[in-house]
């Protein structure tokens with residue numbers, strides 16, 4: 001079967017940057033989303049802005065799967081840190097994805113996906129392993145190479161860490177200690193929080209498609225989150241997205 005890699009980004013800025021890497025690019029609009037097809041490092045790719053939130057992301061993933069016949073999906077975006085010690089600029093590769101705002105009690109236990117009998121969806125072991133290798137290569141090259149000296153200094157990013165761990169998604173931007181602590185008290189092993197990954201994971205699980213999620217920490221999901229997030233997306237997230245996709249496609253054969 002011919003490999004077609006779907007690449008979804010959580011921010012338009014990230015996708016704009018990744019788009020510049022496509023060779024022989026063609027664009028098609030479906031469901032209010034622009035899908036860009038072409039090759040990156042010889043790998044056939046379809047690149048699209050996921051839009052925000054779980055519903056938008058699952059619609060986008062379903063179109064990639066049903067209409068563009070992708071064979072694997074890579075999600076790249078930013079996230080707010082929940083785990084102690086994670087800093088802005090660190091990278092989390094998702095091992096398991098969970099929807100922190102899913103609650104159909106008393107019919108179904110807290111966080112459990114209705115009719116799927118599971119709380120967590122596992123990312124694909126092979127693709128996630130490649131994601132870890134790709135991110136390690138990128139971090140080994142040094143942050144200045146990825147984002148430039150000015151940005152590295154401005155965001156105090158010195159030697160970003162790579163963490164393989166669990167990611168929680170929900171339809172809210174987490175920007176207070178109360179919200180972040182409430183998620184952590186119920187899901188203590190979560191590394192970071194965002195708004196799309198677990199929805200994409202569920203879509204891929206139901207369509208039996210391998211996926212990986214890579215999230216760069218843009219904020220610490222507290223009262224500074226909004227300001228840090230906006231600055232980070234404008235200045236740095238697109239550079240990370242481009243570098244990650246470049247390394248990842250170089251590793252795919």
Ligand code: ADE
Pocket residue numbers: 078079080081172173174175193194195218219220221222225229
């Ligand atoms: N994406 C990046 N930062 C986030 C946050 N604090 N909450 C939800 N999604 C995010």
